[in-house]
């Protein structure tokens with residue numbers, strides 16, 4: 211049964227990429243094989259995102275295609291994983307009866323068992339077709355054939371502590387089984403440190419789909435980093451929706467709201483300095499970074515995303531400054547430059563407080579004279595309900611002032627289940643959203659180029675990801691992992707984002723490679739034809755020019 215061919219497609223954020231990787235590892239260990247071609251797959255899985263409507267629509271259209279295919283081949287198994295599964299639950303199966311398995315983000319460790327069951331059932335259904343074989347599943351309520359598992363929503367109200375084992379299982383799967391063969395070919399990996407989110411920004415569906423914030427025990431995280439390093443990984447990106455909010459109280463398997471269960475009470479409200487409550491029995495985010503740095507020296511680059519502006523203590527900034535292998539790259543979404551809009555978004559800070567954080571971060575971490583600049587990136591939402599030209603102007607000015615190296619800019623997308631969806635009218639016309647989006651993106655491009663220019667003449671360690679797209683095309687390599695994805699920050703590439711254009715032609719007698727500085731800037735450089743593949747290693751590159759937001763340099 212388990213030798214079935216599986217195709218998995220991931221939508222949305224890095225958290226989903228990691229979930230897909232872990233789920234794939236579990237399935238591979240059970241004998242499932244993976245194929246990059248959905249047409250040849252017997253099991254098709256979509257790991258979904260519901261942060262914006264756009265990402266969701268792609269899933270609906272994929273499911274439509276699968277419904278047509280399933281009429282031909284009723285043994286096909288279709289699974290919807292992740293945030294959409296959690297949000298829509300069984301109503302998704304009613305709308306799309308082609309779906310056999312539905313698993314929310316908190317229940318992914320149970321996927322192998324559910325899938326096995328679905329595969330067996332569908333195979334026997336295909337062999338002994340029921341009377342309505344022409345319309346498999348049509349107009350049916352969720353049947354025994356179809357399995358839906360949600361969990362996160364209930365986690366919010368009742369059994370927070372009970373959810374911990376299940377949540378930890380998926381991440382632990384990497385620690386208890388050999389590192390997935392596919393993952394081990396990569397020198398870069400994600401490690402989750404926090405799940406869920408408690409911020410409840412009014413536009414955001416994540417607290418509903420991923421549930422309450424839960425912090426993983428530091429020893430599990432460090433052990434996972436160590437195992438990845440032993441398997442050859444040299445760059446680790448720690449993941450959390452509000453990653454710098456990490457805080458673990460020892461004595462409990464998992465903490466919720468930074469408080470060990472079942473004890474209730476205080477949570478670290480952030481603040482701008484040190485955590486006043488952190489005692490001996492607490493591992494703060496600063497402690498965690500320092501411990502990973504110390505205990506896993508094989509990790510040459512330690513990064514983390516996504517940070518929440520209000521929770522940045524000076525202790526974290528100091529640890530980054532004092533530990534050379536922690537990257538000076540902070541992705542800290544501001545979302546808006548207008549205090550009125552920030553309040554309506556329930557972001558919990560003012561523009562002044564955000565700028566205070568930026569100034570502190572710069573004073574600790576921006577040391578270009580030592581070859582260690584700081585790289586900042588941001589997220590913005592334009593066209594939030596009631597946003598005026600004046601509000602937008604304030605956002606424009608904030609982006610200009612902060613000088614992000616790149617920003618992800620999104621048009622507000624009303625999400626069912628969120629406070630903004632329930633209470634606010636989506637009253638900014640689409641044309642205005644589009645115009646503001648374009649204006650902000652154009653400004654970001656100008657700012658990004660100016661930031662990039664400051665690097666000319668300096669020399670950086672570049673972590674080589676592989677041949678540039680242009681080079682890969684030139685060589686028409688089919689090597690898996692050989693083509694470098696240039697999506698910065700791993701978010702929805704269909705959204706406008708500040709991506710480098712690949713205009714610079716590679717010399718005929720050389721090969722063009724691409725990598726990143728520790729501030730996450732993309733660098734292109736040439737190596738002589740026939741050089742051994744340097745992917746996954748470091749090169750010292752002297753920056754000579756900037757083109758279309760990318761840096762171009764020469765081996766130093």
Ligand code: 5AD
Nearest residue numbers: 413414543589590620621622623625
């Ligand atoms: N509409 C538009 N953008 C959104 N984001 C989150 N929810 C929405 C929404 N409803 C953006 C925020 C967040 C990023 C991951 O997605 O900018 O930081």
Ligand code: SF4
Nearest residue numbers: 407409410411414416
């Ligand atoms: Fe969503 Fe806000 Fe949590 Fe980020 S901090 S995941 S935007 S609720």
